[in-house]
Amino acid sequence: MFTEHDLSSAAGVQAYLLTTPFASTTVTPLSGGNSNFAYRLYLSAPYKGHSTLVLKHARPYVALAASIPLAIERQVRLNCGPFATVPGMHYFDEEAHVIIMDDCGASSLTLKELLLTATPSPAVAREIGLALGEFLGRLHSWAATDPSLLDFFDQNAQAKQITAWVTYGRLISTLTTDNLPAVALLSEPVPPEDIDDIRAIIAERTPEILTSRETLTMGDFWTGNIMVRLRADGEPALERVTVIDWELAKPGVAALDVGQFCAEVHTLQLFTPHAVDAAAALTDAFLTAYRAHCGAMAPHMANVAAKHIGAHLVTITPRVAWGTPEETAKVIKVGLTHLMEGCSDRWIRERSVLALLM
Numbered sequence: 001m002f003t004e005h006d007l008s009s010a011a012g013v014q015a016y017l018l019t020t021p022f023a024s025t026t027v028t029p030l031s032g033g034n035s036n037f038a039y040r041l042y043l044s045a046p047y048k049g050h051s052t053l054v055l056k057h058a059r060p061y062v063a064l065a066a067s068i069p070l071a072i073e074r075q076v077r078l079n080c081g082p083f084a085t086v087p088g089m090h091y092f093d094e095e096a097h098v099i100i101m102d103d104c105g106a107s108s109l110t111l112k113e114l115l116l117t118a119t120p121s122p123a124v125a126r127e128i129g130l131a132l133g134e135f136l137g138r139l140h141s142w143a144a145t146d147p148s149l150l151d152f153f154d155q156n157a158q159a160k161q162i163t164a165w166v167t168y169g170r171l172i173s174t175l176t177t178d179n180l181p182a183v184a185l186l187s188e189p190v191p192p193e194d195i196d197d198i199r200a201i202i203a204e205r206t207p208e209i210l211t212s213r214e215t216l217t218m219g220d221f222w223t224g225n226i227m228v229r230l231r232a233d234g235e236p237a238l239e240r241v242t243v244i245d246w247e248l249a250k251p252g253v254a255a256l257d258v259g260q261f262c263a264e265v266h267t268l269q270l271f272t273p274h275a276v277d278a279a280a281a282l283t284d285a286f287l288t289a290y291r292a293h294c295g296a297m298a299p300h301m302a303n304v305a306a307k308h309i310g311a312h313l314v315t316i317t318p319r320v321a322w323g324t325p326e327e328t329a330k331v332i333k334v335g336l337t338h339l340m341e342g343c344s345d346r347w348i349r350e351r352s353v354l355a356l357l358m
Contacts, residue, residue, distance in 0.1 A: 133289025219248030259308030310338025
């Protein structure tokens, strides 16, 4: 079904689908992702019981910025877990680089949107956390024993490079030369000896990201890549959690998936007072369920997760519109504390949510 239609536009997608079982009366661009062009399809006729589906189209660059190359082979298909899951696949066009998959539902929200705009009760947040902890725990424990799966995803070399660069590759420049407004508002510059310690973390972590075959990692496990649908009947309750956007899946360090998720939820707590209770319940349940499937995390790996929380808060937060520069500067300081203290087992046990993993 190779096409010359412009699949970076809704009109082009509609023309592309015209003679297929997925012909659509309306095609609506979806927001939230950066890597692909994504659309909701309102089908002209139901397909296997579905009235809507989602189409994703990959280009050899990031959809948000054509100047950033990204291999089109990044689209992957995977399923894991009985409650939290990934979208079912209905069509894959290798020539046009198109996937057509289940729609999480027009009423679904990303976990980030849910916590920000329709903050669930702590009880519902706990349900979500348990589902996600089980999902990630099953993924990590299953993939760690399947070398063939690791061999397949080991081909995704660009995903390793992106993961190494997006956090650790920018960590020093974030604190020194990038001239970010929030960094300029730190009460004092980061001391040279702390910069040296951070360089040592980067020197350790980067080769691990590029070479580790510990397990299969999702690679981008954050609240914007998790779709949540709540039941509409009666009291709010969790109906389904769907993990999307697997383009950065690769063999890697399990603690980085854990650290990225915890960092994003912690960011919500730091910037959004009304979400504090829900975010805390979510994190506690996530870590409890993850440990139930993967066992206690070795102190070294808990250190890796703690420092990854710090690296994420320092590097990512000042580049996202979370709050004022003054508020963001406070979050950067929290990140620096994680980077500097995350090597201490005692600090993790006494001061970090990651104590639940040890």
